[in-house]
Amino acid sequence: VTEAEQFDDRERRTWFSFLTMQEDLRRHINRQLLKDSGLSLADFSVLSGLSQHPHGSLRVFELVDLLRWERTRLMHQVSRMESRGLLERRPTEEDSRGSRVALTEQGWKAVRSAAPQHLRDVRRTFFDALSPRQVDMLAALSEAVLESIREQEAEEHGKTVR
């Protein structure tokens, strides 16, 4: 490991505290959500994503785009939620790009009943700890990192195709 490859103290502190924070935050929010509503953060993300679309329904590829999970992971998650009665899959006839995933009545009830306390928890743990400037900067910073990941993945994809 040469000097140039190492992190300086500031970088090490940032990387380590960022990794720890996001692990702890997910764990904490996930535990609160499970305790209050029996839903995991993954369950809630799917339900909440669907609930913001007409009829609580999206095509699978749209849900992949929205949540940005690996497709395999999403499909496992959807199957588990289907067997718990929270979602249903409906084949689409008009289009070959796969089935739709839709909230069931029970899914709607679950997301509506979980959302208020979950949003209070996120506010209390996350937003209340940050200044308005930090909130804005975090959004900008997150988008910069996302852009950087997208560029690199496009580049790697280019390499593979060539």
Next chain:
Amino acid sequence: VTEAEQFDDRERRTWFSFLTMQEDLRRHINRQLLKDSGLSLADFSVLSGLSQHPHGSLRVFELVDLLRWERTRLMHQVSRMESRGLLERRPTEEDSRGSRVALTEQGWKAVRSAAPQHLRDVRRTFFDALSPRQVDMLAALSEAVLESIREQEAEEHGKTVR
């Protein structure tokens, strides 16, 4: 859901882009690491944490403190890495607080060989996308959120004990 419980647009944008960014970043870095060295980010975190301590060894509770994972998750991870020859567990005689976890020679080789490219990837994807001010602010912000989680967990623990 009352007005006060909802997120405003700025909060929604921040929370959503933050969740997406940390999911994508983990996935991207994990994939690079697996491709280049056959290690997952979880493997690397354990190896790298141990390598920064004398003799590449820590007691289990020290490793829990360092990584801040759930103990059960850590123990599964350690068992898998032990069966791959990267770690070994050594009973401690002097103290009842559980065994030590130590890097094997193969574990040392794995972390030394993976680190340079991994650090380059993190630099390229993460630090190169951020300004020095954003790096500093992210460290401060991460520590503020961690502090907020710790306070809440202490409070909940207090409630349980009472």
